[in-house]
Amino acid sequence: MKVLRPTQQGDERGPATGRPGTPAPPSSGRVSRQPLHAQAVTDVFGTLESSPRGLSAATARERFQTEGPNELPSARGPAVWRRLAGQFTDLFAVVLMVASAITFIAYALQQPRDTGTLQLAVAILCVVVLNAVIGFAQEYSAERTAQTLQAMVPHRCRAVRDAAVLELPVRELVPGDLVVLEAGDTVPADCRVVEAHELTVSNAAITGESEPVHRTAEPDEAQEALRAGNCLFMGTDVVTGTARALAFATGQATEFGRIFRLTAAAPRQKTPLQRQVAAMARRVAGTALAVGAVLFVIRLPTGQGLVASFVFALGVMVALVPEGLPATLSVSLALGVRRMARHHALVKKLLAVEALGSTTVVCTDKTGTLTQAEMTVVRVWVWDQEHSVTGVGYEPKGEVGDPATVRGLLRSAALCCDARLVPPEDQGRWRVLGDTTEGALLVVAAKAGLDMAAEEAAAPRIAEHPFDSVRKLMSTVHDEGQARGVRVKGAPSEVLDRCTRLDRGGRVTPLTDEERDRIAAEADALAAGGLRVLAVAAGEATGSARDRDADESDLTLLGLVGMQDPPRPEVHEAVRACLGAGIRIVMVTGDHPLTAEAVARRVGIVRSAAPAVVTGAALDAMDEEELDRLLAAGGELLLCRVSPEHKMRVVTAFQRRGEVVAVTGDGANDAPALKHADIGVAMGASGTDVAREAAEMVLLDDSFGSIAVAVRLGRSVYQNIRKFLVYLFSHNIGELAPILAATFAGFPLVPITAVQVLAIDLGSDVLPALALGAEPPEADVMDRPPRPRHERLFSRTVIRRTLFLGGIQAIGVCAVFFWHIHASGIPYADFTAGNPVYREAITMVQAGIVVSQFFNALAVRTERESVFKAGVFGNPWLIAAGFFGLALMAAISYVPVLQSVFHTAPLTGADWALLVAVGVLPLAADEARKAWLRRRTVTARPEGEAR
Numbered sequence: 001m002k003v004l005r006p007t008q009q010g011d012e013r014g015p016a017t018g019r020p021g022t023p024a025p026p027s028s029g030r031v032s033r034q035p036l037h038a039q040a041v042t043d044v045f046g047t048l049e050s051s052p053r054g055l056s057a058a059t060a061r062e063r064f065q066t067e068g069p070n071e072l073p074s075a076r077g078p079a080v081w082r083r084l085a086g087q088f089t090d091l092f093a094v095v096l097m098v099a100s101a102i103t104f105i106a107y108a109l110q111q112p113r114d115t116g117t118l119q120l121a122v123a124i125l126c127v128v129v130l131n132a133v134i135g136f137a138q139e140y141s142a143e144r145t146a147q148t149l150q151a152m153v154p155h156r157c158r159a160v161r162d163a164a165v166l167e168l169p170v171r172e173l174v175p176g177d178l179v180v181l182e183a184g185d186t187v188p189a190d191c192r193v194v195e196a197h198e199l200t201v202s203n204a205a206i207t208g209e210s211e212p213v214h215r216t217a218e219p220d221e222a223q224e225a226l227r228a229g230n231c232l233f234m235g236t237d238v239v240t241g242t243a244r245a246l247a248f249a250t251g252q253a254t255e256f257g258r259i260f261r262l263t264a265a266a267p268r269q270k271t272p273l274q275r276q277v278a279a280m281a282r283r284v285a286g287t288a289l290a291v292g293a294v295l296f297v298i299r300l301p302t303g304q305g306l307v308a309s310f311v312f313a314l315g316v317m318v319a320l321v322p323e324g325l326p327a328t329l330s331v332s333l334a335l336g337v338r339r340m341a342r343h344h345a346l347v348k349k350l351l352a353v354e355a356l357g358s359t360t361v362v363c364t365d366k367t368g369t370l371t372q373a374e375m376t377v378v379r380v381w382v383w384d385q386e387h388s389v390t391g392v393g394y395e396p397k398g399e400v401g402d403p404a405t406v407r408g409l410l411r412s413a414a415l416c417c418d419a420r421l422v423p424p425e426d427q428g429r430w431r432v433l434g435d436t437t438e439g440a441l442l443v444v445a446a447k448a449g450l451d452m453a454a455e456e457a458a459a460p461r462i463a464e465h466p467f468d469s470v471r472k473l474m475s476t477v478h479d480e481g482q483a484r485g486v487r488v489k490g491a492p493s494e495v496l497d498r499c500t501r502l503d504r505g506g507r508v509t510p511l512t513d514e515e516r517d518r519i520a521a522e523a524d525a526l527a528a529g530g531l532r533v534l535a536v537a538a539g540e541a542t543g544s545a546r547d548r549d550a551d552e553s554d555l556t557l558l559g560l561v562g563m564q565d566p567p568r569p570e571v572h573e574a575v576r577a578c579l580g581a582g583i584r585i586v587m588v589t590g591d592h593p594l595t596a597e598a599v600a601r602r603v604g605i606v607r608s609a610a611p612a613v614v615t616g617a618a619l620d621a622m623d624e625e626e627l628d629r630l631l632a633a634g635g636e637l638l639l640c641r642v643s644p645e646h647k648m649r650v651v652t653a654f655q656r657r658g659e660v661v662a663v664t665g666d667g668a669n670d671a672p673a674l675k676h677a678d679i680g681v682a683m684g685a686s687g688t689d690v691a692r693e694a695a696e697m698v699l700l701d702d703s704f705g706s707i708a709v710a711v712r713l714g715r716s717v718y719q720n721i722r723k724f725l726v727y728l729f730s731h732n733i734g735e736l737a738p739i740l741a742a743t744f745a746g747f748p749l750v751p752i753t754a755v756q757v758l759a760i761d762l763g764s765d766v767l768p769a770l771a772l773g774a775e776p777p778e779a780d781v782m783d784r785p786p787r788p789r790h791e792r793l794f795s796r797t798v799i800r801r802t803l804f805l806g807g808i809q810a811i812g813v814c815a816v817f818f819w820h821i822h823a824s825g826i827p828y829a830d831f832t833a834g835n836p837v838y839r840e841a842i843t844m845v846q847a848g849i850v851v852s853q854f855f856n857a858l859a860v861r862t863e864r865e866s867v868f869k870a871g872v873f874g875n876p877w878l879i880a881a882g883f884f885g886l887a888l889m890a891a892i893s894y895v896p897v898l899q900s901v902f903h904t905a906p907l908t909g910a911d912w913a914l915l916v917a918v919g920v921l922p923l924a925a926d927e928a929r930k931a932w933l934r935r936r937t938v939t940a941r942p943e944g945e946a947r
């Protein structure tokens, strides 16, 4: 975790406070005394005790022991006590604490003193403490979840060790490691560049300047490393080119580590959903206060005294406040996030969970997302014949039609590759380190009998012009003795544009227009079969300078290769599910239109005879209006030969139309589109660090199948939240209604006490609400159109359903109470709190609500489907939570200590039978409502959530 210090004398940096921008040299005579960035490359290796062959495994291990892992400690938030104290400062808690204090005072002033008042004061305090503890625990667990998820995002880098390029976890990197970098990589440690090809980096993470800056291996006389043109810093991004660089500082000793230490943990952002719920909870609390105050004023003149009226009003207030709601919401969101993670979709921001439910368009990549990214060359074309290649995967075993004819082409193609084939370990499979397209070329070269190690030794690479998805082309320059040979591979149109000659089986002739057309037609024919097609060419570098345009001109076309990439097996079903859910899928690919269309057909994205296939060039020719018209036309749309800039433009255009867009991306230059989209989806396995950083969601397996699962789960999280909102708010109606009814009927006491209400809100109702938040997705969740973007959580449907279920519950509970009171024949005015009939009646009311909530929980499980069809026991947690509530109620009714706390009485078997008969009514009525809804929707397909 430190700057490597071969000796201490030359080190002028303080450990934590020193300016880590200037790696100091050691003072040994063997190595240079200049700062690292001022040294020549050869000296740098000496200073850092490394070599162009990288560190040996043994040295790396040793340094890991002494330097520690290359990682930063996790950011520490405010102290535990501060966070806990913070829970007591929200409006809710303050109101309840004030209420409790007044109740305590009321109790002190009471003559004679009523222990019920004291119990109420204590109970309210308990609510405050319990809420604070739940809030704190939930916040803590959400944080832990976020940290675990972050840790799951793969952080790997490439470094040379024992002369071989290895992929290793970033934390294992040590000072002296020779890091291999390419566009899209995040720099894993502070490094000094020793080799660079067209390297530019974005230092935004360190300096805030997003404009890419050029970096080379040349010594630099700058004052500090940060300004030097040859140093790279942890956390910055490689924008273009490739490089090798020596790590000189890791972990906390890096510049990033210093900034990290200075930065306090950023405050956690609440999602719009959480804000909506918090705002709603505040509104309800306000209403509760107002209703309580009004009732207090109404009750005062009835002559029951100030304290009794106050206690009564307080009961009303407590009945209305949804105590467990915010905690339930957070738990439900966190559960959704965990479920998605189990299905390979890591949500980095809770926001994505909500947005997923309303996604209307998915712009998806092809390679790796829809396909397996297991490229295998199956055709090689050289003038004027096509050769088949056999074999599967990356195992270099198979036959090439006529190896002698195609060897020249394959040698050039393989020389122009950065990827490496990795033999199987422990009976695994052959793997590719690097680009899969290049992996396929190395495999076919081996199949044709080429020994690429020997070929590379015979023609060492002296320069390269890296691939990028805008150029769709890559070239390398090789020292071939008398000449410097150029090898080029890329999209056929790009390569053909740069060719002037054609290799006709060893005889080179000028390339005629006719031949050019013929070759383009061959490439199209291969692409139409769903193959990715690359053209390969060769030339000679003439000028001394490394001039890309000159190197890549006047080339000789050697031939074409066609590689297949089979669709992922799970994608067909996932595409069907998304289309069924009203989500439009737009394929966005850099590949050839014919290849794209063939693959799109295979996975079911294209089913019609004539999809709209639009190329990047055609997009460039369109103005915004034309683009809007294209998108508005709906239907199947494939965007081919496009660059990340096109992707960004299309995302913006979709959003202009009010669509909620999810976009996949893997490259560094996909980052703007990923950031701009409503949900940026990065590839976890093959994507670059930059893309993963920009995205809201990371797919660990890169598969489109995981997007479909995430949408399904995102929708179900939202549905579940609505379920427990209806569940929780409907019982508030059940609690409030008898209180209001009693007030207006002139009954002198409350039909349910505040302590009883709290027992329901925090005892019997919390667990079912949590269980509802964990409901599995409903069967038809993907048969509905996406939720409108701006639809409120408390939509009219939710409010209607709450009133419906709560209303029925309220009628039942009031009927039970007044029936019991009337059956006793005692006049209202004679009732006192100690009256056994009154105690029975209020026990009936509390138990009535609990029983009714048991059935209510079953009712809200589905929106349209009969719960009997969905399976009454489909959510065993819910059933268990319901029975827990009933058991708690039974204990309150029968256990003497609880009887005295709650002023309850033992219920008889007949009482329970009556309560079940009344309690089941909301479920029965809701079943009837669902049946009516289903019948209605068979004839007319309604809009949105009313379905």
Ligand SMILES: Nc1ncnc2c1ncn2[C@@H]1O[C@H](COP(=O)(O)OP(=O)(O)OP(=O)(O)O)[C@@H](O)[C@H]1O
Binding pocket: 365, 366, 367, 368, 435, 437, 438, 467, 468, 469, 470, 472, 473, 474, 489, 490, 491, 492, 532, 533, 534, 588, 589, 590, 591, 592
């Ligand atoms: N390593 C490479 N070297 C040279 N040319 C390449 C290489 N990889 C791809 N190409 C060419 O560039 C084209 C675009 O490739 P690119 O990787 O940018 O597409 P993409 O957008 O990632 O495609 P997809 O949507 O299939 O993932 C390919 O069709 C191919 O002809």
